[in-house]
Amino acid sequence: MGLGTRRAKVRESQRADDRQPAPSPPPGVSALWADGVGRAGTRSVQVLAIVALGAVAVFAVTRLTLIVIPVLLALVLAAAISPLVSLLRRKGVPSFLATVLSLVALVALLAGVVWLVAAAVVNQWSRLSDQAIEGFDELQAFVQDLPFQITDEQIQSVRDSLVGLLQSDAVGAGAIAGVSQTVDFVAGFLVMIVVLFFFLKDGPQIWEFLLRPFDGPRYERGRRIGDATVTTLGGYVRGTAIVAAVDAVAIGIGLAIVGVPLVIPLAVLVFLLAFIPLVGATLAGILSALVALVALGPLEALIVVAIVVAVNQLEGDLLQPVVMGRTLRLHPLVILVALTAGTVLAGLTGAVLAVPVAASIWRAIQVWDGEDLPARFARPKDREVADAASTGHAPPR
Numbered sequence: 001m002g003l004g005t006r007r008a009k010v011r012e013s014q015r016a017d018d019r020q021p022a023p024s025p026p027p028g029v030s031a032l033w034a035d036g037v038g039r040a041g042t043r044s045v046q047v048l049a050i051v052a053l054g055a056v057a058v059f060a061v062t063r064l065t066l067i068v069i070p071v072l073l074a075l076v077l078a079a080a081i082s083p084l085v086s087l088l089r090r091k092g093v094p095s096f097l098a099t100v101l102s103l104v105a106l107v108a109l110l111a112g113v114v115w116l117v118a119a120a121v122v123n124q125w126s127r128l129s130d131q132a133i134e135g136f137d138e139l140q141a142f143v144q145d146l147p148f149q150i151t152d153e154q155i156q157s158v159r160d161s162l163v164g165l166l167q168s169d170a171v172g173a174g175a176i177a178g179v180s181q182t183v184d185f186v187a188g189f190l191v192m193i194v195v196l197f198f199f200l201k202d203g204p205q206i207w208e209f210l211l212r213p214f215d216g217p218r219y220e221r222g223r224r225i226g227d228a229t230v231t232t233l234g235g236y237v238r239g240t241a242i243v244a245a246v247d248a249v250a251i252g253i254g255l256a257i258v259g260v261p262l263v264i265p266l267a268v269l270v271f272l273l274a275f276i277p278l279v280g281a282t283l284a285g286i287l288s289a290l291v292a293l294v295a296l297g298p299l300e301a302l303i304v305v306a307i308v309v310a311v312n313q314l315e316g317d318l319l320q321p322v323v324m325g326r327t328l329r330l331h332p333l334v335i336l337v338a339l340t341a342g343t344v345l346a347g348l349t350g351a352v353l354a355v356p357v358a359a360s361i362w363r364a365i366q367v368w369d370g371e372d373l374p375a376r377f378a379r380p381k382d383r384e385v386a387d388a389a390s391t392g393h394a395p396p397r
Contacts, residue, residue, distance in 0.1 A: 062345055066184060069346060070192035072353050077192075078199035079233035080241075081106060085200050099201040103193070117265045203230075224367040232363040236356045243319055244274030247281070247311055251288065254307035258300050260292045276351050277335050281312045330359055 061068050081102055088098035198206070211222040252267030260266070266288050273280035285308035293301035330338075335355055342354025368375035 058345065065346060066188055067191065069349050069353075070188045071195055072357070073349070074192045074195040074199055076233050076237055076353065076356060077106065077196055078203060079230045080237035082200065082203065082230065082234060095201060099197060102200060103197055107193070113268060117268050221368065224371065225364045228363045228367045229360045232360045233356055236359055240275055243315055244271045246319060247271070247274055247315055250311045250314075251284070251308060254311070255288060255292075255304065258292065258303055258307075259296060260288065260300070260304060261295050262291060266291060276339070276348075277355050278332070278339060281308070281315075284308065285312070330355070330362060334358060334362075 084105075085098050085102045088101060089095060093101070207222075207226045211219055211226075214222055248267040248271035251270050252263050255263045255266055266284075269287060270281075270284040273284040276283070285305060288308060289301045289304045292304040335358070338354040338358040339351055342350030342352075342357075344350070346353070365378050366374045368378075373379075
């Protein structure tokens with residue numbers, strides 16, 4: 001074999017080697033996370049990180065309720081009464097004076113309601129206590145007629161146990177805890193008033209300051225979210241207040257006709273509980289029926305229940321859709337979940353704030369990419385649009 005032949009074979013071998021694919025690198029970290037299991041693990045780590053961040057945020061909120069709750073309440077109230085401040089400014093009233101007048105009007109309204117309730121309770125307490133004693137005697141006579149025996153000694157034993165409980169150290173500790181909660185309430189109320197004043201006076205400037213790190217589309221998105229939040233919160237509070245006032249007046253008139261005592265405090269309670277969706281009306285009806293049962297009897301209590309049910313049915317079918325309109329566009333299941341979460345985290349105040357906060361978050365999602373363009377994950381699919389068009393209903397937004 002000649003030299004030329006050997007060189008030709010070497011060149012042919014080199015060309016064959018060049019045509020061979022390059023050997024794949026040994027499996028490393030990148031390859032380990034590139035398959036389906038790796039991608040699922042990566043997504044799981046991301047979800048766990050988000051859950052951990054949310055847990056830390058919730059823990060911080062629950063530890064700082066003395067600041068967080070007053071600020072949220074101030075935000076809701078500022079959104080509700082900001083039209084009054086804007087009206088006074090358009091009439092030529094200076095900004096500071098318009099804010100002070102609006103704030104004084106709100107505090108005077110709250111103080112008037114508290115005074116009205118306290119005066120009614122003081123004036124009618126003796127009558128209610130006498131009727132409660134009569135009702136307890138009737139209940140005791142009813143219990144003695146039951147098929148099973150309940151002796152006077154057992155009833156007296158229960159009464160003595162209750163008296164002993166009231167005189168125990170537990171009641172004293174509860175009283176001390178009540179004093180502590182009262183101090184926290186007063187401090188939170190003062191913080192809320194101060195924050196509310198600045199929200200009413202400099203709300204737009206405060207939001208512009210918070211948007212300084214953003215520019216371009218992100219800045220415009222922040223502006224849209226701010227406007228949508230204020231509009232949603234204000235519309236929700238004003239609409240709920242109108243509905244609650246109508247409910248309180250209607251139920252109060254019914255209670256007065258039946259002859260139930262403490263009509264004014266019960267009507268105010270109906271108004272306040274109306275701000276708790278789904279369960280507020282039920283609680284108001286139960287409390288009104290209990291007062292009627294103790295003061296008057298079972299027949300009057302049933303009449304009160306019928307009045308409350310009729311008023312709530314009228315509210316749900318007629319008043320709520322007309323007054324609230326599209327302010328609260330949440331599914332009842334979402335409202336129930338938000339209500340439960342708010343109650344667990346912050347008690348009664350959380351129950352009041354949970355639904356408007358959830359509605360504001362949903363409204364912010366609706367304007368995320370434009371005035372009428374929701375975030376990508378919240379946009380209705382083509383099938384939803386087609387089904388909505390075929391049924392004549394607007395698609396969910």
